[in-house]
Amino acid sequence: MAHFDPFSDQLVVEDGQVDYSFDPFTATDIEFRDKEKELSLMKLQRPRVSLKFEDLSVTAVQKEGCWRKQQQQKQILKNIAGIVYSGQLLAIMGPSGSGKTTLLNLLAGRLSASSNLCGSGSITINGKKRDPGSFKKLSAYVMQDDHMFADLTIEEQISISANLRLPSSISDAEKKRRIEAVISELGLSGVKKSFIGSETKRGVSGGERKRVSIGTELVTDPSLLFLDEPTSGLDAFNAQNVVQTLVRLARNGRAVVMTVHQPRSNIFGLFDMLLLLSEGQIIYFGLAKDALPYFSQLGYECPEHFNPADYFLDLISIDLRSSQLERNSRGRVLYLHRAYNETLFANGGNMIVQDEISPKVEKETSQETDVTNMNKYAYPYWKEFFLLCNRAWKLLIREKGVSLIRAAQTMIFAVLLGLIWLNKGRNVSSSNYVDIEGILFFILINQSFISIFGTIFTFPLERSIVLRERASGMYRVSAYYLSKTLVEIPRSLLFSLFFCVVLYWMVGLRDSARSFFLFLVVIFLTSLTAEGIALTVSAGAPTPQIASAIIPLFLVVSILFGGFFLSNAQIPNYFVWLKYMSFVKYSFGALMHIQFDDFQFQLVDSSCIVCDGNEVLSVSGTTDFSLGGNIGVRQVLQFGLYLLIFLVAHYHNDDLSHISLCGFANKRSKI
Numbered sequence: 001m002a003h004f005d006p007f008s009d010q011l012v013v014e015d016g017q018v019d020y021s022f023d024p025f026t027a028t029d030i031e032f033r034d035k036e037k038e039l040s041l042m043k044l045q046r047p048r049v050s051l052k053f054e055d056l057s058v059t060a061v062q063k064e065g066c067w068r069k070q071q072q073q074k075q076i077l078k079n080i081a082g083i084v085y086s087g088q089l090l091a092i093m094g095p096s097g098s099g100k101t102t103l104l105n106l107l108a109g110r111l112s113a114s115s116n117l118c119g120s121g122s123i124t125i126n127g128k129k130r131d132p133g134s135f136k137k138l139s140a141y142v143m144q145d146d147h148m149f150a151d152l153t154i155e156e157q158i159s160i161s162a163n164l165r166l167p168s169s170i171s172d173a174e175k176k177r178r179i180e181a182v183i184s185e186l187g188l189s190g191v192k193k194s195f196i197g198s199e200t201k202r203g204v205s206g207g208e209r210k211r212v213s214i215g216t217e218l219v220t221d222p223s224l225l226f227l228d229e230p231t232s233g234l235d236a237f238n239a240q241n242v243v244q245t246l247v248r249l250a251r252n253g254r255a256v257v258m259t260v261h262q263p264r265s266n267i268f269g270l271f272d273m274l275l276l277l278s279e280g281q282i283i284y285f286g287l288a289k290d291a292l293p294y295f296s297q298l299g300y301e302c303p304e305h306f307n308p309a310d311y312f313l314d315l316i317s318i319d320l321r322s323s324q325l326e327r328n329s330r331g332r333v334l335y336l337h338r339a340y341n342e343t344l345f346a347n348g349g350n351m352i353v354q355d356e357i358s359p360k361v362e363k364e365t366s367q368e369t370d371v372t373n374m375n376k377y378a379y380p381y382w383k384e385f386f387l388l389c390n391r392a393w394k395l396l397i398r399e400k401g402v403s404l405i406r407a408a409q410t411m412i413f414a415v416l417l418g419l420i421w422l423n424k425g426r427n428v429s430s431s432n433y434v435d436i437e438g439i440l441f442f443i444l445i446n447q448s449f450i451s452i453f454g455t456i457f458t459f460p461l462e463r464s465i466v467l468r469e470r471a472s473g474m475y476r477v478s479a480y481y482l483s484k485t486l487v488e489i490p491r492s493l494l495f496s497l498f499f500c501v502v503l504y505w506m507v508g509l510r511d512s513a514r515s516f517f518l519f520l521v522v523i524f525l526t527s528l529t530a531e532g533i534a535l536t537v538s539a540g541a542p543t544p545q546i547a548s549a550i551i552p553l554f555l556v557v558s559i560l561f562g563g564f565f566l567s568n569a570q571i572p573n574y575f576v577w578l579k580y581m582s583f584v585k586y587s588f589g590a591l592m593h594i595q596f597d598d599f600q601f602q603l604v605d606s607s608c609i610v611c612d613g614n615e616v617l618s619v620s621g622t623t624d625f626s627l628g629g630n631i632g633v634r635q636v637l638q639f640g641l642y643l644l645i646f647l648v649a650h651y652h653n654d655d656l657s658h659i660s661l662c663g664f665a666n667k668r669s670k671i
Ligand SMILES: Nc1ncnc2c1ncn2[C@@H]1O[C@H](COP(=O)(O)OP(=O)(O)OP(=O)(O)O)[C@@H](O)[C@H]1O
Pocket: 060, 061, 062, 074, 076, 094, 095, 096, 097, 098, 099, 100, 101, 102, 103, 115, 116, 117, 261
């Protein structure tokens, strides 16, 4: 028998197939209402929730002065209270800087935990204090900026989110159906095979991009959906389209909370609940349609044919054009805030008139749903790792431009260095062996810089996507880094091979297959270590700018203590440890052994001081480790680095990310 799917608003016919003939974007009002009625008769599956917040206050502690010793406190939110039920769309509106994003982040359990914010108040779900773990599963957050991979199609983007987040108890066929349902629900069926694109790469339109962002979060069927300015940057048509989509999602049994700056009147008309903020203070909270009569009763009558949203913003904005205007506007805001508190008091503390939008949903909300016992991750580690490898591989294959540029860069350097030191290795003598040392060392510098800068410039974009996905609890951070490192290996190996094949034979380094392959291994491992350093610092640094300032420091110190510029005797005792920390030292030592172990010079002049390869090794100070010793120690360093990547990413991204679960929520406040 055909039935309506509560997840997607779609008609499921007998064989389990979804009937997409109902297009919400072209349906008439009557068709839409009929469908809503049908849906309201169904038993909805996802937990119904009410999100109640009381006395929310947030203070920012700012350090000022030369040594940042003086502390200044700035109150961002003051005693904010309200409630939103399943079935409703709550819009948080206010002028720029009024505290909308701070409030949304606070409600969503996401605040910059590394920040200086301190809060108090209470937030409850269905009357119970929220549990951070299950709240993450129950809710979804759509950020203002759409951080997504440009080289994935819409379908792939939504699929990876579904595959990583939906519980393993759901069958693959069911997951596929849900993905299709979300795509259809968001009106993206026609463009599902299109690449998402980015600012630099043509992709889908801004409105479609925003809907993909919403779809990425919607696959888990969250009961609570938070959106930070979902209409910003969109044209009027796309903005309305997105808000209509949100209304439909709300009507399907979700509580939707969004911030908005200055909506058009037709968008304003779509809001169920409205929370007006000015200077962190509440000016109005209640039904959006009651806002106009409320303000007119206070003596602020919105002129006819005027956009109510514009009118409210004019009323509650602080006018800084002159001190007189500022005084007047501050006085008005204070009056409106007090009037709100008085009205609230007169209403017995309850501003919300029970809403006729979703009586059924509200009834269900009151049945307390146990949402405290949900698993943190949907899958075992290996499955997550497999899915992430799959995505990373797809992206790598599609990064044709980057791969081509890196291949060209590798070949240009190989040919350039090869021409500069052409055939130098074919006639090594006591007078020119230093040239070979120089070539070997320069090759290491070159490979390290290429690998490091490749990562510094590409990783920051990916990092913001990873932070978003981690904040949504999609996967374990170690699974991500492991998959990324593993998938990069074939490409790095290929580039190292190109480089070595060209350079090794042009320079005429030691003529044996064993030496060539060992040389290749050392060059490849050096590139991996350099990439690892860049990845560790990028993952741990608060911003990409700080990362790109720290990384060269590591590299330059490693090069300086790498064994070529400073001899062992020249290194002061208190810096000897730096020599042993330098990955370049071990790579250089290994290359020297490959080239000079038991090597005989072609020309030996009678007055030579350094007369064969072994003497070169002892003069250059690279005898403290053998070839195997150098490779072994640098591998230990490499594994140490991987461990560091894991630890840095795990602790930094879990606890200090810009969008992690609010740190102070657990420690300093009762929220
Ligand atoms: N961590 C912080 N430290 C100091 N001040 C902060 C911090 N976070 C926010 N603020 C300040 O709090 C105020 C409210 O910020 P918020 O971003 O919530 O406003 P908003 O209404 O979302 O603004 P917009 O519409 O411009 O995005 C601003 O004056 C902002 O500078």
